[in-house]
Amino acid sequence: MTTRPATVADLPAIDQVFRTSFCDTFAHLYDPRDLAAFLAGFTPEGWAAEFADPAYAFQVGEAEGAVVGYAKLGPNKLPHVAPGDVIELKQLYLLKEAHGTGIARALIDWVQAEARRRGASRMALSVWSENWRAQAFYKRYGFVDRGPVTFMVGNHPDEDRVWEAAL
Template sequence: MSFRDATPADAAAIDALFRTSFQATFGHLYAAEDLASFLAKFTVEGWAAELADPAFAFRVIEDAEGLAGYCKLGPISLPAEPQGPALELRQLYLLDRAKGSGAAQALMDWALATARARGASELWLSVYIDNHRAKRFYQRYGFEDRGPYAFLVGNHADEDRLMRLAL
């Protein structure tokens, strides 16, 4: 596996990976119309715009089959109350073939180093309340639960947990 910064040319591959990973992990939770409504908010053009925007930072992992995961940092969009300069870990997604490979740790290490390099004193994220594997992963890095957050997928509200790490 190799890691690199993403470019706007990766937009279509990131879009496909996001859709595949999200549906594989969470798709069973939603009515078809809610899932379709949620996924419609994501477009290749939208990804390309974020990839070109210096407020965002993306890192991808590739293997022999192509893109296997990515991580995205950006400005705070969550209803968080940062105490200083902060960034949000917006997404960290892996395809099944990359899970257990150390890719998640490498992407998280990059996210923490990048957030610090950009002057953030806090990193925020949200995680689905029943995604126990992800919650344990973030807790190992020192993220602390900061309360509930309603994450909308179409008209369906999931309970997510806001998590914060002081950098």
């Protein structure tokens, strides 16, 4: 397993990791129409626009030359977090086969280092309120729960929790 900066050529693989991981983890929670509407919001043009924006940063995790995970940083848009030198971990997704391999640790280490390099002293993220595995992972990195936020999947509102950590 290795990590490296993402390239434009990685965007289709990042999209596939996102869709596969999200659906493997959460699809059973939603009406298929809500899931389809949510996923339709992630387009090749959208991924490319974020990738081209210097406010965002992407890192991929690979196994045997294939992208099996990624992390994306960007401007904070979450509530319950004081403004200032804060950055948001927008996404950290892995394929099931990459769980337990150390790739998540490598990606979060990159996330924290990149956030510091960008001048952030704090990081925010959101996690579904019942995603205990992710919450335990982030707690190990010093994240603390700051409060609820509604996360929409189509017309289905979920309760996420906003988490924040000092870097």
